[in-house]
Amino acid sequence: MNPPDLKTVAMTPRLHDYLLSHVEPPDPVQRQLISITATLGDAAEMQVPHEQAAFLTLLTRLIRAQRIVEVGTFTGYSTLALALGMPPAGRLITCDLSAEWARIAQDAWRDAGVADRIELRLGPAAETLRGLPETANIDLVFLDADKVGYIDYWEQLVPRLRPGGVLLADNVFYYGEAADDEPVGNAAAIDAFNRHVRADDRVDSVMLPIADGLTLARKHDS
Template sequence: MTSLADAPKTVLLTPLLHRYMQDQAEPPTAIQLDLIERTRALGAPAEMQIPHEQAVLLTLLTRLSGARRILEVGTFTGYSTLALALGTPPDGSVITCDLSSEWTDIAKEAWTAAGVADRVDLRLGDAGDTLRALPDEPVLDLVFIDADKPSYIDYWEQLVPRVRPGGLLLADNVLYAGEAAHPQATGNAASIRAFNQHVQADDRVEAVMLPVADGLTLARKRDSRDRGQP
């Protein structure tokens, strides 16, 4: 017999409950609303934009961790970049990597309007090459991975050594619309499933998967105080 202690506490996220949860987040600013609308106008690619409640979480995590040196893989139209930059102090910096100047031109206008353009270092080109060009020693306080799914493990391996002890690593789309839970997952879902297994087995970090939007992994890089801990 299943005891009450073993019963799942997860609440089924109905459309009504999802809207209620969204309404509890700090509302978007006029600049954020404008960026949402400009991104929606792109059509199908707009699905790549993170939802506003996730942006609020990114800003909150940045502030809570005191992150000043941030790296993001996958800029798109810059909504997540904006959220991260808003969480940094005036002398903070967000390096963000993407391939598309068309989409990031929209992002740059939003960053300027929000007064954080001086905190954002946009690097166009292959993200793997950008990461390999970074200093080898730990220099980052927080990273956010939200790009091509087959490269997630490579990005992770490039970034973990470069995050300071106690720093945070975030990865988006780790549920991949629920498909990552299937052992027979294919395509991007299979890549995400492999990434999730990789993170779970990585003893350099402690991690939890959150059911935020399409799934968000939140990991902390272990430091010397964690020695001997599970």
């Protein structure tokens, strides 16, 4: 039983199954990508869970995003979810370091018929983002890469968002460790990022308790 002021219900396996039974299930390409990614072992836990992917698709549709930047491709599940929410003319740039994982992603994007909406940029994301035009007018950003880079990515991307554009950042709980009295390592980086976002008067933001915590921010109208 939660204390009366704690209205977020703790997730259990049973409740998670219930939640999954009430979202659009993974389509055959998504199922295949989940299976292939699972063969990578421990790394597979980096893939966003399906309920979060469903949220990314819905949010992309909701704001009619046509220009998306993602930081952290891995095997492409979140990229696919974003691309599925875009119109065919939409363009998504996704950044990663690993050509090996990206090959798995590219096969899935092709099989889903969305490969022509996606541009993969291999290399350190900080360099890729610095190379984007100041006038990129991005509609939607999804951050899901190295946690120590989040503040830099945020600072590169907020100015390149259109007024009213949306920024999402994953793992803002960092397994709950961001809330430790003295967080260390990646948890400390995430805690610093969370304080950075809270203090940023260019955006409104909320932290959603989805999966490992997801920050949703909207850039103010100019």
